[in-house]
Amino acid sequence: MKHLIILAVTILCALPARAGVDDVLERHILPGLSRFAQAAERLDAAARADCRAAALREPFHAAFDAWLPVGDIRLGPSEQAALSIAFWPDPKGHGRRVLDRMIAGQDPVVHDPTAYATVSIAGRGLFALELLLFDPALSDHGADDFACALVRAVAGDLRAQAAGLETAWRVEFAPLLRNAGAPDNPVYLDEAEALRAIYTQILSSLEFTADQRIGRPLGSLDRPRSGRAEAWRSGRSLRNVLIATRGAHALATALADGPLPDSYAALARVEEAASRIVDPAFQDITDPQAWLRLEILQQRVRDLRAAIEAGIGSRLGLSAGFNSQDGD
Amino acid sequence: MTTRRGFIAALAAAAMAPRMGWAAVGNPAYLAAARDPDGTFALYGIDPAGETTFRVGLPARAHAGAAHPARAEAVVFARRPGLFALVLDCRTGAVLHRLSPPDGNHFNGHGCFAGSGDLLFTSEQLADTSEGRIGIWDVRAGYRRVGELRSGGIGPHEIRLMPDGGALIVANGGIATDPQDRRKLNIATMRPNLTCLNLTGELLDQVELPAELWKNSIRHLAVRPDGLVGFAMQWEGDPAEVPPLLGLYRRGSAPRLLEAPLAEALAMQGYAGSVAFSGDGREIAISSPKGGRVHRFAEEGDFQGAVRRMDVCGLAPREDGFLASDGLGGLIAIVQGRSEPLARQDCAWDNHVVVL
Numbered sequence: 145m146k147h148l149i150i151l152a153v154t155i156l157c158a159l160p161a162r163a164g165v166d167d168v169l170e171r172h173i174l175p176g177l178s179r180f181a182q183a184a185e186r187l188d189a190a191a192r193a194d195c196r197a198a199a200l201r202e203p204f205h206a207a208f209d210a211w212l213p214v215g216d217i218r219l220g221p222s223e224q225a226a227l228s229i230a231f232w233p234d235p236k237g238h239g240r241r242v243l244d245r246m247i248a249g250q251d252p253v254v255h256d257p258t259a260y261a262t263v264s265i266a267g268r269g270l271f272a273l274e275l276l277l278f279d280p281a282l283s284d285h286g287a288d289d290f291a292c293a294l295v296r297a298v299a300g301d302l303r304a305q306a307a308g309l310e311t312a313w314r315v316e317f318a319p320l321l322r323n324a325g326a327p328d329n330p331v332y333l334d335e336a337e338a339l340r341a342i343y344t345q346i347l348s349s350l351e352f353t354a355d356q357r358i359g360r361p362l363g364s365l366d367r368p369r370s371g372r373a374e375a376w377r378s379g380r381s382l383r384n385v386l387i388a389t390r391g392a393h394a395l396a397t398a399l400a401d402g403p404l405p406d407s408y409a410a411l412a413r414v415e416e417a418a419s420r421i422v423d424p425a426f427q428d429i430t431d432p433q434a435w436l437r438l439e440i441l442q443q444r445v446r447d448l449r450a451a452i453e454a455g456i457g458s459r460l461g462l463s464a465g466f467n468s469q470d471g472d
Numbered sequence: 473m474t475t476r477r478g479f480i481a482a483l484a485a486a487a488m489a490p491r492m493g494w495a496a497v498g499n500p501a502y503l504a505a506a507r508d509p510d511g512t513f514a515l516y517g518i519d520p521a522g523e524t525t526f527r528v529g530l531p532a533r534a535h536a537g538a539a540h541p542a543r544a545e546a547v548v549f550a551r552r553p554g555l556f557a558l559v560l561d562c563r564t565g566a567v568l569h570r571l572s573p574p575d576g577n578h579f580n581g582h583g584c585f586a587g588s589g590d591l592l593f594t595s596e597q598l599a600d601t602s603e604g605r606i607g608i609w610d611v612r613a614g615y616r617r618v619g620e621l622r623s624g625g626i627g628p629h630e631i632r633l634m635p636d637g638g639a640l641i642v643a644n645g646g647i648a649t650d651p652q653d654r655r656k657l658n659i660a661t662m663r664p665n666l667t668c669l670n671l672t673g674e675l676l677d678q679v680e681l682p683a684e685l686w687k688n689s690i691r692h693l694a695v696r697p698d699g700l701v702g703f704a705m706q707w708e709g710d711p712a713e714v715p716p717l718l719g720l721y722r723r724g725s726a727p728r729l730l731e732a733p734l735a736e737a738l739a740m741q742g743y744a745g746s747v748a749f750s751g752d753g754r755e756i757a758i759s760s761p762k763g764g765r766v767h768r769f770a771e772e773g774d775f776q777g778a779v780r781r782m783d784v785c786g787l788a789p790r791e792d793g794f795l796a797s798d799g800l801g802g803l804i805a806i807v808q809g810r811s812e813p814l815a816r817q818d819c820a821w822d823n824h825v826v827v828l
Contacts, residue, residue, distance in 0.1 A: 224735045265735050330812065341782060356711075467745060467821075471706075
């Protein structure tokens with residue numbers, strides 16, 4: 145990994161220092177959404193061929209991997225889509241309840257590929273699929289079972305969501321970001337606002353990873369909550385932390401108008417702390433040593449956030465929201 | 473007590489003064505505090521088209537204010553824990569009076585005039601216990617402190633005069649805070665309420681939310697001329713839960729909670745920063761600077777949609793819709809559910825827009 149980072153630094157330093165919204169769109173967001181749409185399409189195709197859990201775990205992981213680099217972006221069409229693609233955290237188990245109800249009632253909605261979009265967001269997307277593919281009580285379905293049809297419906301809906309999201313970005317939202325300040329632009333009144341919107345996403349993604357992806361299971365040393373880890377059923381908790389963190393960092397480098405050496409070093413320290421985690425699903429944190437290793441990872445993610453804030457926030461004259469950071 | 477009651481009753485009965493003073497400062501329709509690009513703070517007058525009509529410098533960041541109903545005079549409250557409020561002459565920028573809470577009290581950022589502008593009420597809490605108080609100030613005597621009422625709860629935030637002029641509605645947020653750093657001390661046991669008091673402090677009505685919503689701090693208020701109260705909340709519980717952030721209340725009835733569809737509700741991030749009725753009173757809206765959006769609801773309670781805008785917080789009635797302000801200097805008209813940028817000032821608008 146370290147070599148990859150050094151390679152990345154070298155490549156980036158060689159690029160002309162053209163920065164900003166175009167780079168973010170062309171180098172990160174649009175290709176990322178396109179990769180996710182392709183991965184969701186492959187998952188859907190696999191589900192149509194064989195909807196049993198064993199056949200779908202690999203394409204599920206590939207789709208989740210493709211989602212995370214762009215999954216924490218909550219701008220424009222992603223704001224709502226991110227919730228129905230990745231409904232987490234779900235402390236009250238809404239997703240489980242929605243699926244149980246559909247299975248109990250053999251809900252005919254699963255046979256209508258477009259109608260599934262009307263199902264509660266808790267019963268859609270990657271986390272619904274995770275339950276159906278990894279939960280012992282839900283994943284043991286045969287090809288003729290209702291749950292198998294449900295898997296197909298969720299996968300088909302995910303493919304449609306991913307395609308729709310990519311199109312919405314390319315057709316509607318990317319032009320709004322690019323034409324910030326144009327007289328007919330009701331969303332971004334000047335270019336600095338568009339930059340700030342993206343910058344805010346980077347910081348809030350890293351906050352979400354530190355406070356939620358890591359913080360929720362961490363709880364406190366005397367009361368760790370391993371059941372709250374993100375995607376623990378599929379053993380992806382650590383993988384999600386890493387891919388999301390790398391994604392936020394990639395977004396930052398695309399946004400920056402020059403190299404960000406401190407943030408590369410901070411990312412390397414995140415990777416190093418992650419390499420010490422033993423259980424990728426964070427289920428070992430009842431052991432104080434494991435808990436401390438996870439807490440160190442959380443601190444490293446926060447350090448990366450601070451490095452990015454110092455590296456680009458000040459350079460672009462951006463600070464966090466005047467009102468959103470105040471609160472009263 | 474009898475003396476004070478008689479005194480307040482006499483003032484409240486005083487005839488409505490003609491509203492002429494504000495003409496001298498360009499007839500602003502709104503007041504809002506802001507941070508200017510050089511880092512200093514100011515109070516602005518804003519007209520319905522989003523143009524600023526006056527600017528008065530402030531010594532520190534403000535939270536909300538109250539406009540005198542007749543004279544071009546505004547009271548601006550410091551952010552919590554507030555140790556001062558300034559009475560400003562909006563024509564000259566002169567500080568007419570500097571108000572300090574009594575020893576052991578803090579201002580909580582909001583206040584309102586009553587009695588045709590002869591009385592000022594201020595939201596306060598005892599520094600030690602966060603027990604709520606409403607300060608009473610005699611405006612004609614040069615904003616002299618003449619007494620205080622119990623607010624009916626812990627940590628009151630916004631207070632408003634009811635349309636009949638004879639009652640106050642108080643959002644007792646329920647949060648006890650550290651007097652030094654406003655750290656929250658009682659989240660596990662907090663219990664907010666909405667309290668209606670007459671101007672002498674008698675309890676007219678008090679309502680609470682169901683126990684599972686006690687971590688939903690009731691903080692901001694909007695009052696419609698027919699007495700319907702909108703109250704906005706801030707969730708202190710698990711951020712993954714999605715409680716309602718807006719309620720409607722009419723004196724003598726149980727509050728009604730308004731909910732957005734799940735995905736929209738999640739996007740508010742458990743935080744409503746301001747609340748306002750639309751200019752025609754048929755809608756009510758809340759803003760979330762954290763979620764970068766305004767949620768509109770019909771008066772009957774149905775969700776009408778979201779308007780997105782980064783760092784949006786200030787909300788006020790405008791024509792048949794709303795005026796919204798944000799931390800990027802934008803003043804946005806919300807017209808039939810669409811946002812129409814009116815103006816962009818080179819400043820960061822603070823949490824609230826006060827209607828004149």
